[in-house]
């Protein structure tokens with residue numbers, strides 16, 4: 001299995017994406033830049049739709065969202081999971097039909113809830129009794145789901161495991177809160193209990209955790225007479241050559257189906273759609289000993305610093321037959337922890353001006369990017385059948401200065 005987007009090809013050592021050479025894209029759009037292979041994105045969406053033809057696929061917008069992506073999702077027939085007022089605003093700006101949007105979040109404000117209800121959102125996922133009170137105070141007619149923590153400790157980084165007993169998310173199944181929430185919703189005029197939701201974590205590689213959560217959720221749904229389960233996202237992706245291969249969407253859906261039988265099913269894949277579609281392109285600046293400094297860093301990819309996430313990088317602008325040397329690819333930020341890729345082999349003749357490509361940069365990178373050190377965030381360039389299109393423009397220092405009084 002490859003970690004590169006499906007249209008990636010190499011000619012004389014140069015990466016081409018969507019039919020366009022990396023050097024040309026860098027020249028036209030500057031670096032750093034995220035290059036998004038639209039054909040790959042759409043194929044990954046279709047793989048989930050094909051895996052669940054009789055259910056709903058809500059794309060997890062937190063992985064990466066902008067209005068253009070919302071338009072692609074809407075056209076393909078996916079639904080959308082948002083978890084803040086900001087993501088809701090992007091869904092609206094991209095023209096997603098409101099009935100296809102599901103609103104998550106463990107601390108939705110009254111204002112966010114009001115905006116969602118007024119827009120006619122398909123479903124609000126209630127995360128706490130306080131939120132149920134807030135929604136009730138709006139006197140709305142609204143479809144809701146209840147977020148349940150099924151007590152499954154997902155095998156992943158603890159910062160992105162969400163389904164264990166001790167969690168800020170949802171209602172615990174084991175202490176009876178989930179049952180109390182079901183009763184409270186049913187006792188609230190105007191609210192329709194549409195289903196139950198759980199999401200156990202992200203970057204998961206085996207289907208056992210999904211299956212265990214599905215079994216517990218199906219048992220609970222049966223006991224309270226609910227016929228619809230939304231079992232969240234979480235399918236992992238390989239970041240480096242040789243990483244274990246994740247299950248396919250069909251594998252995951254088969255594992256879920258086995259446990260939930262004929263219940264209506266929805267899923268919320270984020271990373272497994274967006275992650276592998278995008279390559280981050282950087283230009284090499286300073287090469288000092290084993291440190292290769294590029295023109296981005298932890299502001300455009302905080303994942304290595306936050307979770308110790310492993311990546312790879314390759315020379316993308318020319319061929320080199322220089323012997324490989326082990327180096328660290330580091331950013332330009334004022335922190336020693338500002339690593340993008342640790343200890344990888346790159347050609348020993350790497351020099352300023354070379355382009356480095358980091359694959360699998362589509363999920364939780366642009367969406368988690370910051371302006372640390374007043375570094376403007378990179379653009380997202382969609383490449384498709386020989387054409388490139390800016391779908392998120394590069395931030396400028398002017399954009400940043402505009403905030404100051």
Ligand SMILES: Cc1ncc(COP(=O)(O)O)c(C=O)c1O
Pocket residue numbers: 060062063081104162199201202203232233234235268269270271272
């Ligand atoms: C409720 C919910 N749904 C979906 C997702 C998307 O998860 P992933 O990107 O791992 O598929 C997340 C993030 O983990 C989430 O919290």
Ligand SMILES: N[C@@H](CCCC[NH3+])C(=O)O
Pocket residue numbers: 062160202203303363364368
């Ligand atoms: N931000 C995390 C994933 C969070 C999933 C959202 N609940 C990551 O980069 O891996």
